[in-house]
Amino acid sequence: MFYADAPFPAFQNHFMSNTAQDTIVAIATAPGRGGVGVVRLSGPDAEGIAGKIVCDRSLTPRMAHFARFRGAGGEVIDEGLVIAFPAPHSFTGEDVVELQGHGGPVILDMLVAACIAAGARQARAGEFSQRAFLNDKMDLTQAEAIADLIDAGTSASARAALHSLQGVFSDEVNRLVEDLIGLRIYVEAAIDFPEEEIDFLSDGKVAGDLRELRAQCLRVLDEANQGRLVREGMTLVIAGKPNAGKSSLMNALAGFDAAIVTDIAGTTRDVLRESIQLDGMPLNLIDTAGLRDSADVVEQEGIRRAYAEMRKADRLLVMVDSREGEVNPQDIHSLLPQSQQQLENLDLPVTVVLNKADLSGMATGPLDSDCFVISATTGDGLPDLRDHLKAAAGFKGAGQGEGQSRFSARRRHITALEQALAALDTGEQQLHGHAAGELLAEDLRAAQKALEEITGAFTADDLLGRIFSSFCIGK
Ligand SMILES: Nc1nc2c(c(=O)[nH]1)N(C=O)[C@@H](CNc1ccc(C(=O)N[C@@H](CCC(=O)O)C(=O)O)cc1)CN2
Ligand SMILES: Nc1nc2c(ncn2[C@@H]2O[C@H](COP(=O)(O)OP(=O)(O)OP(=O)(O)O)[C@@H](O)[C@H]2O)c(=O)[nH]1
Numbered sequence: 001m002f003y004a005d006a007p008f009p010a011f012q013n014h015f016m017s018n019t020a021q022d023t024i025v026a027i028a029t030a031p032g033r034g035g036v037g038v039v040r041l042s043g044p045d046a047e048g049i050a051g052k053i054v055c056d057r058s059l060t061p062r063m064a065h066f067a068r069f070r071g072a073g074g075e076v077i078d079e080g081l082v083i084a085f086p087a088p089h090s091f092t093g094e095d096v097v098e099l100q101g102h103g104g105p106v107i108l109d110m111l112v113a114a115c116i117a118a119g120a121r122q123a124r125a126g127e128f129s130q131r132a133f134l135n136d137k138m139d140l141t142q143a144e145a146i147a148d149l150i151d152a153g154t155s156a157s158a159r160a161a162l163h164s165l166q167g168v169f170s171d172e173v174n175r176l177v178e179d180l181i182g183l184r185i186y187v188e189a190a191i192d193f194p195e196e197e198i199d200f201l202s203d204g205k206v207a208g209d210l211r212e213l214r215a216q217c218l219r220v221l222d223e224a225n226q227g228r229l230v231r232e233g234m235t236l237v238i239a240g241k242p243n244a245g246k247s248s249l250m251n252a253l254a255g256f257d258a259a260i261v262t263d264i265a266g267t268t269r270d271v272l273r274e275s276i277q278l279d280g281m282p283l284n285l286i287d288t289a290g291l292r293d294s295a296d297v298v299e300q301e302g303i304r305r306a307y308a309e310m311r312k313a314d315r316l317l318v319m320v321d322s323r324e325g326e327v328n329p330q331d332i333h334s335l336l337p338q339s340q341q342q343l344e345n346l347d348l349p350v351t352v353v354l355n356k357a358d359l360s361g362m363a364t365g366p367l368d369s370d371c372f373v374i375s376a377t378t379g380d381g382l383p384d385l386r387d388h389l390k391a392a393a394g395f396k397g398a399g400q401g402e403g404q405s406r407f408s409a410r411r412r413h414i415t416a417l418e419q420a421l422a423a424l425d426t427g428e429q430q431l432h433g434h435a436a437g438e439l440l441a442e443d444l445r446a447a448q449k450a451l452e453e454i455t456g457a458f459t460a461d462d463l464l465g466r467i468f469s470s471f472c473i474g475k
């Protein structure tokens with residue numbers, strides 16, 4: 001059985017790699033005006049198509065040549081630099097030619113049109129990166145890291161994405177897969193000798209290796225969680241009764257007047273979003289309409305939207321006026337009017353903030369681990385709240401230090417690591433329960449499959465399409 005279903009990474013992707021017969025073209029630089037704009041061609045006919053545009057000027061590989069760019073009718077569109085990257089030494093691994101012209105949107109569109117007239121096809125979003133992946137220039141985590149690098153909102157997330165691009169995350173996953181394969185070989189060999197199977201499985205090696213593998217997997221999961229945090233941050237919804245000071249807190253955290261603040265209850269009606277960062281951790285703040293019974297249809301809609309945001313949040317910040325007297329931070333329904341039904345089944349961590357300490361005379365600072373007294377107008381108590389939010393998200397900083405994020409990661413990576421861990425756990429039960437080699441082998445196979453989905457060595461159905469279609473055109 002071992003040979004029939006080899007536990008080595010299979011090359012499931014290769015049936016797709018030959019479909020890239022088209023030569024694709026797109027503007028590679030940002031839309032809009034710029035000093036220089038790059039049009040990129042990739043595919044078997046890249047040089048032929050570029051040849052028509054630069055009038056068969058001969059191109060030395062990887063050398064910049066100055067040339068006139070001509071349209072289909074022979075008219076000069078622009079002049080610029082042309083560089084050919086013959087396969088396989090290019091970004092995509094295919095023949096690539098770059099036309100570097102002047103960075104005006106009309107000129108670049110004309111250049112793309114000339115390439116299409118000469119036989120190229122407009123590239124789909126992410127298609128260059130997808131080809132680089134299919135041609136083994138990079139694995140899936142590295143391709144995702146390119147998109148993350150481009151989308152990075154903080155220098156910390158850019159650094160983490162670069163590390164993923166350089167293979168730091170992939171190396172970790174590949175090491176797990178290698179160890180897993182070693183264990184599978186041992187277990188499957190044991191199954192092939194039924195007389196000795198029990199001895200094999202209970203000699204302690206399998207249990208020990210499994211425990212070690214599980215520990216390594218947990219460590220990578222922990223790092224990946226940090227990586228996701230650095231990339232995506234935490235989404236925090238601020239909710240509470242009208243006039244509690246929600247918008248004032250949003251402004252205080254954002255550092256500018258993002259939201260309108262007045263002493264009229266019911267000032268905020270729309271959902272307001274601001275993305276800020278706390279020492280490198282992105283924090284997506286959402287300010288919402290004050291919750292109360294209202295006959296006003298606009299306000300009702302605002303309240304409906306407020307609840308909709310709470311259901312999507314990572315954490316809820318419930319704001320209360322500290323002059324309201326005794327509050328029980330454990331019972332959020334007593335703090336949020338009519339929330340019972342709306343927030344049914346909502347399993348969301350909550351921070352309670354008592355505001356307007358300057359008016360109530362309460363001392364600012366933490367009341368307990370998830371409850372803080374502040375004044376949004378004076379800023380008293382905010383540093384503690386900031387630290388709490390970072391800690392609550394599990395953020396340990398974004399750098400090279402202990403426990404900090406070394407690479408960027410996405411939710412799908414976390415899910416896959418959790419699946420692998422779950423499979424290892426059931427495998428462990430099979431081993432200790434009834435020393436069932438067959439079942440353990442099955443769990444190990446499932447764990448490997450989950451891990452290989454991270455790097456793309458194994459890919460399920462529409463995963464690639466989903467990942468690459470979220471890239472920008474020209475990437
Ligand atoms: N002008 C330009 N700048 C760019 C890109 C590009 O496509 N064009 N990139 C696009 O994202 C990034 C760089 N990525 C690249 C990755 C590989 C190769 C390449 O030619 N690789 C060859 C040779 C490697 C070597 O000499 O060491 C290879 O892999 O064989 C080029 C660009 C950022 N800057
Ligand atoms: N003295 C004092 N006034 C505050 C504090 N926080 C908010 N206020 C005032 O309370 C009033 C309401 O503040 P907002 O931030 O608009 O309250 P809100 O919770 O967003 O109210 P809605 O949008 O109506 O739900 C304003 O007059 C603020 O200036 C505070 O800490 N101290």
Ligand SMILES: [Mg+2]
Pocket residue numbers: 246247248259260267268287288290
């Ligand atoms: Mg408000």
